[in-house]
Amino acid sequence: MGVVLIDGATVRDFTEDAAHFNKSVDETFALLDANKDGVLSRSELRRAFETLRLVDKDFGVDTPTGPEELTKLYDSIFDKFDGDRNGKVDLEEYRSEVRKILLAIADGLGSSPIQMALEDDDQSFLRKAAALEASKLAAASS
Numbered sequence: 709m710g711v712v713l714i715d716g717a718t719v720r721d722f723t724e725d726a727a728h729f730n731k732s733v734d735e736t737f738a739l740l741d742a743n744k745d746g747v748l749s750r751s752e753l754r755r756a757f758e759t760l761r762l763v764d765k766d767f768g769v770d771t772p773t774g775p776e777e778l779t780k781l782y783d784s785i786f787d788k789f790d791g792d793r794n795g796k797v798d799l800e801e802y803r804s805e806v807r808k809i810l811l812a813i814a815d816g817l818g819s820s821p822i823q824m825a826l827e828d829d830d831q832s833f834l835r836k837a838a839a840l841e842a843s844k845l846a847a848a849s850s
């Protein structure tokens with residue numbers, strides 16, 4: 709496992725590559741949906757963010773330390789995902805919110821690349837974007 713540089717274009721390419729993007733998103737959705745009912749509950753989404761560390765990696769925010777702040781943070785994340793406010797996050801809502809988040813990250817990165825370690829157990833989307841970039845580079849140079 710190595711280190712790759714990713715910039716805004718890498719992240720944007722990833723979100724625009726529908727086949728890869730949907731596959732990655734669907735994989736994480738399936739992981740998060742612990743009771744396999746096809747939707748994410750508040751607690752499933754929260755546990756997901758805790759175990760995948762998506763908050764610090766993909767949202768770029770410092771994880772608050774107090775339990776009340778944490779609950780507020782996860783509630784606000786859940787409300788963003790739950791577009792139709794029915795208390796559940798379905799796959800379409802999940803896909804569209806993840807895409808929005810990644811595009812915002814892409815804008816933030818611009819053309820200033822950041823280093824991204826490729827770790828096997830890292831399920832963050834930035835890592836997936838980095839892996840896609842690495843595989844394209846490998847294909848181009850072979």
Ligand SMILES: [Ca+2]
Pocket residue numbers: 741742743744745746747748749752
């Ligand atoms: Ca579920």
Ligand SMILES: [Ca+2]
Pocket residue numbers: 789790791792793794795796797798801
């Ligand atoms: Ca919903």
